[in-house]
Amino acid sequence: MSRDAPKSFMWSLQGLVALVFTLVVLAISGALIGYNHLQLTTLTFQDAEDDFQRITNNIREEISGSLKVAGSVLDTASLTINADLPLEDLAKVLTGVLEDLDQVLPAAMGIFVGRSDGTHVVVQSLDDTRPPEIGTDLPESAAYAFMLVELSEKGPTTRWIVIDRNGRELRRIPPQPTKFDPRMRPWFGPALATTGMILTPPYRFANLPEAGITLARQGRRTPGAVFGIDMTLASLDQYLDRLRFPADLELLVFDSSGSLIAHPRGGSFRKIQQANLLDRLLTVDDLDSPLLSGMYQTFRATNGAQPRSTSFLVGGESYFGRTERIGQGFDNLFISLAIPYDTMVQPAQLIASKLLLVSGGSVLLALLIVLIASRGLALPLRRAADDIRRIMKFEFGHARRQESRVVEVRELSRAIDTLELALSNFMRYVPTALVRGIIGRKFSSDLGGIRQPITVLFTDVFGFTTMAESLDPEQVMAKTSRYFSELGTELIRSGATIDKYIGDSVMAFWNAPETRDDHVAQACLGALRAARRLDRLNAEFVAEGGAAMRTRFGVHTGDAVVGNVGSVDRINYTALGHTVNMASRFEKLNKRYGTTILVSEDVRQGAGDKFIFRFVDRAVPDGAHLAIALYELIGADVPDEPELLPPRLRAETLQTWQKALSACDLEDWEKANALIEELVVMDPDDLLFQVYLKRCQANAAIASRPIR
Numbered sequence: 001m002s003r004d005a006p007k008s009f010m011w012s013l014q015g016l017v018a019l020v021f022t023l024v025v026l027a028i029s030g031a032l033i034g035y036n037h038l039q040l041t042t043l044t045f046q047d048a049e050d051d052f053q054r055i056t057n058n059i060r061e062e063i064s065g066s067l068k069v070a071g072s073v074l075d076t077a078s079l080t081i082n083a084d085l086p087l088e089d090l091a092k093v094l095t096g097v098l099e100d101l102d103q104v105l106p107a108a109m110g111i112f113v114g115r116s117d118g119t120h121v122v123v124q125s126l127d128d129t130r131p132p133e134i135g136t137d138l139p140e141s142a143a144y145a146f147m148l149v150e151l152s153e154k155g156p157t158t159r160w161i162v163i164d165r166n167g168r169e170l171r172r173i174p175p176q177p178t179k180f181d182p183r184m185r186p187w188f189g190p191a192l193a194t195t196g197m198i199l200t201p202p203y204r205f206a207n208l209p210e211a212g213i214t215l216a217r218q219g220r221r222t223p224g225a226v227f228g229i230d231m232t233l234a235s236l237d238q239y240l241d242r243l244r245f246p247a248d249l250e251l252l253v254f255d256s257s258g259s260l261i262a263h264p265r266g267g268s269f270r271k272i273q274q275a276n277l278l279d280r281l282l283t284v285d286d287l288d289s290p291l292l293s294g295m296y297q298t299f300r301a302t303n304g305a306q307p308r309s310t311s312f313l314v315g316g317e318s319y320f321g322r323t324e325r326i327g328q329g330f331d332n333l334f335i336s337l338a339i340p341y342d343t344m345v346q347p348a349q350l351i352a353s354k355l356l357l358v359s360g361g362s363v364l365l366a367l368l369i370v371l372i373a374s375r376g377l378a379l380p381l382r383r384a385a386d387d388i389r390r391i392m393k394f395e396f397g398h399a400r401r402q403e404s405r406v407v408e409v410r411e412l413s414r415a416i417d418t419l420e421l422a423l424s425n426f427m428r429y430v431p432t433a434l435v436r437g438i439i440g441r442k443f444s445s446d447l448g449g450i451r452q453p454i455t456v457l458f459t460d461v462f463g464f465t466t467m468a469e470s471l472d473p474e475q476v477m478a479k480t481s482r483y484f485s486e487l488g489t490e491l492i493r494s495g496a497t498i499d500k501y502i503g504d505s506v507m508a509f510w511n512a513p514e515t516r517d518d519h520v521a522q523a524c525l526g527a528l529r530a531a532r533r534l535d536r537l538n539a540e541f542v543a544e545g546g547a548a549m550r551t552r553f554g555v556h557t558g559d560a561v562v563g564n565v566g567s568v569d570r571i572n573y574t575a576l577g578h579t580v581n582m583a584s585r586f587e588k589l590n591k592r593y594g595t596t597i598l599v600s601e602d603v604r605q606g607a608g609d610k611f612i613f614r615f616v617d618r619a620v621p622d623g624a625h626l627a628i629a630l631y632e633l634i635g636a637d638v639p640d641e642p643e644l645l646p647p648r649l650r651a652e653t654l655q656t657w658q659k660a661l662s663a664c665d666l667e668d669w670e671k672a673n674a675l676i677e678e679l680v681v682m683d684p685d686d687l688l689f690q691v692y693l694k695r696c697q698a699n700a701a702i703a704s705r706p707i708r
Helices: 011-079 086-103 188-192 236-242 266-278 290-299 341-393 407-426 465-471 473-493 518-543 578-593 601-607 649-665 669-682 687-704
Strands: 106-114 118-123 142-153 155-163 169-177 197-199 213-216 225-232 250-255 260-262 308-314 317-327 330-340 448-461 497-503 505-510 551-566 570-575 598-599 611-617 628-636
Touching: 011 086, 011 213, 011 225, 011 236, 011 308, 011 330, 011 341, 086 106, 086 118, 086 142, 086 155, 086 465, 086 551, 106 497, 106 570, 155 225, 188 213, 188 225, 188 578, 197 628, 225 236, 225 570, 236 260, 236 407, 236 551, 236 669, 250 290, 266 317, 290 308, 290 317, 290 330, 317 341, 341 505, 407 473, 407 578, 448 465, 448 473, 448 570, 473 497, 473 505, 473 518, 497 570, 505 518, 505 578, 518 551, 518 598, 518 601, 518 628, 518 669, 570 578, 578 598, 578 611, 578 628, 598 601, 601 611, 649 669, 669 687
Parallel strands: 551 598
Antiparallel strands: 106 118, 106 225, 118 142, 142 155, 155 169, 197 213, 213 225, 250 260, 250 330, 308 317, 317 330, 448 505, 448 551, 497 505, 551 570, 598 628, 611 628
């Protein structure tokens, strides 16, 4: 290539880091701000809709609850009260019903009975409003007023009676001619036309400047009469006022014709209507409120279609609102809610503004820090890159550099040193191609070892060869791998160093390379845990239609040489010595006695009190010259691990087994034979009992021979 060729533009690390970091921070900050603003706005609208739905549901529940109470009372009254009683007597009966109803339903202002002959009786509560016919100078104790519509020769008349809560009469107004006819009221005809309950639309009551609804039904005891309960809308006004939060939230209940049904200030609006003597329901347009009119006009624009949230303008201000049918028997009534858009999104906008300020300040501060820090990063990073290239070529050893004051650079330098040490050590254990992916412990790689106490464990699978011959090689590999995974997990959990896998066997030891005082106990714990876990695995094998892999364990403790064995380029960390050989022999002796975990006397003494053993025999293993006491580890009492307790039959036979062994030691063969026969009956599958039974029987036969 010619020296005069133009050179491509090169970035310095400092400039590139600053530029990239700035662009990334700006992009992330902008995206986060935009996303947060979008999410906050979405959540704000969702919260508003949830609040609208909650308020609508509350109103439905309020109305539904009131109707259920009134309906229950009306059902009982129509069934139990004789509507043919004289009107005054009937009024007294209805007064008791209204007294009880007042306790649970304040909206109920009166209860009545209208009869088919045109007579009528109404009992009205005087707590909130009073009919003009009874006058305004009543005592404060006045509680109820009776309106009695009777027939006379000159036509129907109305008379009033006022009583207190004790039933004492306070005023009686003489009969006056009246045009009131219960049969012409909106509830009479529909109630007689059905056997069930009817509910009127909101209407103006006959003798009160109040709007309300009437729940009525035909008398079941006197079918020609109609029982009814009048309920005002004032309580619904109060309920809407309690639901009004924040203060800018507007709520309105109206019917499809625009008549006002309820509003937090409904009482004030109706007083204005009363003052104007309007003999009709107040309409939304009568309220002289642009917002309420706008809410109703928005409803009309949708023709009362499916409920949906919408935005609309009133006097140049945006509102977010929703109109929905109430239902619950009021299919002609609608609840409309609206809140100023600014009030609703103000918290989200405030948070977004703060996020923008914080993000802008953070970007400027971060850029300044990057400009300063990048100056000190370039040289150490270049040196680190050189070191990594050298290590990748397996060129180990370099002059120690002065440590950086930057924590990350210092940690990077130490990590490179650790990587170099790990690679140089592990290259002697595994092929070079695998060194890059291995992380190991820091211990000497020199050949040789040291003599130290360890506990060694060997395992073997009973009948593995037969099982392997019946399976495909792939099945054997899969099943064996699954087996070793379960076994190895429990051994490693107890702190074992797994030395090697030998076919279907495992060799493991404790107390090396990391030393611990309780290595014997940990070995016993690992063997028990592994045995119990393999029991569960074997149950899975059998359930899958396969053969169990019954495992036998041999455990011994003593001195051994532990260290690195091998050649210059391949080494293995292992343990050698008589202790290792004895552990292997113990594992094989399991077959003779039918045991699972066979251990030496040294293991039993070093394990501790929480482990439970049973004596097996004194035997001379292959390679030994003296008899060794052998024990079977059958369980342990370990907190939170009840599965390690001895199996039920082992625990139940242990005491009798000790007695049998004592009889054998005393050469009381007859007693020993009897005890062991008892054990065979208790656990016929225990091969150890079978072995001792034959031994006792043989010794008893010898002892019974006459001496010649």
